[in-house]
Amino acid sequence: MAVDQLPDNEPVPASPTGRGPILAAILNPFGCFGIRLNNTLGAMTIFLCRAFIQIFHYKQIPEIISQIYFIGAKSASIVALVGFFTGMVLGLQLYYVMNKFGAVGFLGTAVSLSLIRELGPVLTAIMITARAGSAMTAEIGIQRISEQIDALTTMRIDPLGYLISPRIAAALVSFPILTAFFDLIGILGGYLSGVILMGASSGAYTYRIDASVEWLDVRGGFIKSIVFAVLVITICCFQGYFTHLRRDSYGSKSVSLSTTSAVVLSCVMILVSDYVVTSFLL
Amino acid sequence: MxxxxxxxxxxxxxxxxxxxxxxxxxxxxxxxxxxxxxxxxxxxxxxxxxxxxxxxxxxxxxxxxxxxxxxxxxxxxxxxxxxxxxxxxxxxxxxxxxxxxxxxxxxxxxxxxxxxxxxxxxxxxxxxxxxxxxxxxxxxxxxxxxxxxxxxxxxxxxxxxxxxxxxxxxxxxxxxxxxxxxxxxxxxxxxxxxxxxxxxxxxxxxxxxxxxxxxxxxxxxxxxxxxxxxxxxxxxxxDEILHSLENLQEDITGLYSSRHFKIRYQTELARRGAVESYAVLIFSFDNMDEVSATVSHDAAQQTLRSLGNYIRKHFGAVGGFSTRQTINEFTTILPFSDLEEARRILDKFTTDFQEHGMRELEETFRREIPADQCFDFLISVGMAQGKPQVEIESVMEFARFDQKPIATFQCGVRR
Incomplete structure (x- = not known):
């Protein structure tokens, strides 16, 4: 199947035999949904694979750098801001809870492990989705409806290689780095609220981080960030690339709906895959 | 094969x-x-x-x-x-x-x-x-x-x-x-x-x-x-497409489309007696490629358009009708004029075009090209007399063969 053409998912007519049209009418939407989901997942996989294999070309380097700047560097400030306040809230809440059990000394452990293992990768991915993912969907969607993608095809430039591959490469680089940045800023935020504002011990906070955070925790966080990078970029680029095939809208409306779908679907998939990956890592 | x-x-x-x-x-x-x-x-x-x-x-x-x-x-x-x-x-x-x-x-x-x-x-x-x-x-x-x-x-x-x-x-x-x-x-x-x-x-x-x-x-x-x-x-x-598009074209340029031109001369000539003659003039703009290459495509088209406008204005006033025959050629028929009268009309046209038309073009070129840039072009016209019983294509061919320059532009000097 060509990656530019999604399979047709016309509803299957209800069977006139067997239990009659009522059962068929009930099952038909589920069947259609299943087929559509299967086809979309298949198309997404082909889309990702075809784009991924085109990363490894020297002509991609300038575009990859430019995308790293867009996805990574330009997201750093918002990631830092969110990370700082997440860390501060964690510091406050955990201080309050641990104080009840006389375990304030473990504040550093709780803040750092929460951030490194869970909140860092998830919130970073959600922030990048909101900032860069939505922009990507809109940009690619506009390029699609204004025939710029067709123009690439007529110029013998593979649109997947030209538009999608650099974004995948940039996401694979940027997500883990931004996650690490988020973790670091979050830990500092936790220190500010837990130690400086609430009065927990500074030495205990840093010692507990050093003693309790292991390489496995860090690696787990990075694995998650890479999984999220692949999911977010594939969903956002796919939605933009095939915006012209939407059946609920056309033109600029389809771009806006694709952008919304991309953000919602990415966030949902981040949380779903977070559970799946965590269950494998534990 | x-x-x-x-x-x-x-x-x-x-x-x-x-x-x-x-x-x-x-x-x-x-x-x-x-x-x-x-x-x-x-x-x-x-x-x-x-x-x-x-x-x-x-x-x-x-x-x-x-x-x-x-x-x-x-x-x-x-x-x-x-x-x-x-x-x-x-x-x-x-x-x-x-x-x-x-x-x-x-x-x-x-x-x-x-x-x-x-x-x-x-x-x-x-x-x-x-x-x-x-x-x-x-x-x-x-x-x-x-x-x-x-x-x-x-x-x-x-x-x-x-x-x-x-x-x-x-x-x-x-x-x-x-x-x-x-x-x-x-x-x-x-x-x-x-x-x-x-x-x-x-x-x-x-x-x-x-x-x-x-x-x-x-x-x-x-x-x-x-x-x-x-x-x-x-x-x-x-009827539906060509007709509407040709009418639009005629409104824009004032010149006949070649199909309407054909219909018009067939109608005009059918009305004439066998002895009555008419005149055909073929204008051509030579060295169009050189003007396009040296100055600009726009300048070449500007020259053609200017020529077309003068042809329409002058010959339309005496009952003539014109069309753009090829990319650099215009044809005019003067249905009520013999060769002598057509020559007098053409002389007036030539004087007016040299005085005003060429001056406008010269100003256009001066704006667009450096002073040291050199190019030539030539506008020629041929004339022939036709009679209703003679095939118009052969009259046109004769006019084309008889073409003489009426305006030249040599290295920025108009003549």
Missing amino acids: EQQPLIEFRNVTKRFGERTILNGVSFRIYEGEVTTIIGLSGTGKSVTLKHIIGLLKPDAGEILYQGKPIHRMSRSEWNAYIGRISYMFQNNALFDSMTVYENVALPLKHTTRLGRRQIEAKAMARIEQTELTEVAHKYPSEISGGMQKRAALARALVTDPQIVLFDEPTTGQDPIRKNAILGMIAEYKKKVGFTAVLISHEIPDVFFISNRILALWDKKIVFEGTPEAMEDFNHPFH
Whole structure:
């Protein structure tokens, strides 16, 4: 199947035999949904694979750098801001809870492990989705409806290689780095609220981080960030690339709906895959 | 033996959902020719063009390239085929986040092994030819629609393709630039020898540069042949489309379309007695290519337009009627004048054109070219006397043979 053409998912007519049209009418939407989901997942996989294999070309380097700047560097400030306040809230809440059990000394452990293992990768991915993912969907969607993608095809430039591959490469680089940045800023935020504002011990906070955070925790966080990078970029680029095939809208409306779908679907998939990956890592 | 077509459509059918756009369309495109597809808006002209370059696939029928079905080509054959074609989109499809230069250089950067300097030289050459040098580093949204069209044209031609598909290349252009673009296509075709497929509504202007016309009507090709054969084509298409477009053209230029010109002289001559004579004048603008190359395509078209206006103004006042016969030739018939009277009218025309018309042109050229730049052009006219019983084509041929210069422009000096 060509990656530019999604399979047709016309509803299957209800069977006139067997239990009659009522059962068929009930099952038909589920069947259609299943087929559509299967086809979309298949198309997404082909889309990702075809784009991924085109990363490894020297002509991609300038575009990859430019995308790293867009996805990574330009997201750093918002990631830092969110990370700082997440860390501060964690510091406050955990201080309050641990104080009840006389375990304030473990504040550093709780803040750092929460951030490194869970909140860092998830919130970073959600922030990048909101900032860069939505922009990507809109940009690619506009390029699609204004025939710029067709123009690439007529110029013998593979649109997947030209538009999608650099974004995948940039996401694979940027997500883990931004996650690490988020973790670091979050830990500092936790220190500010837990130690400086609430009065927990500074030495205990840093010692507990050093003693309790292991390489496995860090690696787990990075694995998650890479999984999220692949999911977010594939969903956002796919939605933009095939915006012209939407059946609920056309033109600029389809771009806006694709952008919304991309953000919602990415966030949902981040949380779903977070559970799946965590269950494998534990 | 019949020439093998370069591209052939065989019973191609295309549907979008329930809607059939093309229904068993068959036609041929020959190498080195300019083939123009005409038809009403929304009748599938762009869809037809997109099939050639593989952006759409037919639901039925097949498309052949040099006798080979394109859907059965191997990957390398397909790449070689697509590599020979360039496509100019109706809505330009320029990358809005890139400058004009970057847009034009894009195909060279990604599909050739040229170095940065070679790419720059080639892209800038095309940008200069399309008169976009001053906006080369602007974004498409910062330039006019006409400039965007020319940027798309420059991008389509930058790779020196063997086959170029133009989807309404002149839409949104003023009359001067519209003819300049058609002139540019004709000139490149002459120089490079490419095969062009055009979609255009610029009738009859587009006929001057076309070798073959395809008329798309009611989901089918209803006419395939030369522009001359189109004149005698008897079909509702002819009345509905050509008639309306020609009338529009006449409103814009004031000159007759060649079909209406033919009808008019046939009617006029039929009324005349066998002994009554009439005069035919053939004006031609020589060295048009040199003016296009040295000054600009616009300047060449400006000269032609100016000449056309003077012809219409002068000869229309004495009952004459005129048409643009070819890309650089006008024909005027003075139905009530013999050769002597026609000569007197022509003398007045020549004086007026030399006094005012040439002065206007000289001012135009001075604005556009450096003082040291040198080029020549010549406007000639031939005259012949015809009688109703003599074939008009032979009278025209005689006038063409008898042409003498009435105005020259040599290295910036008008005479």
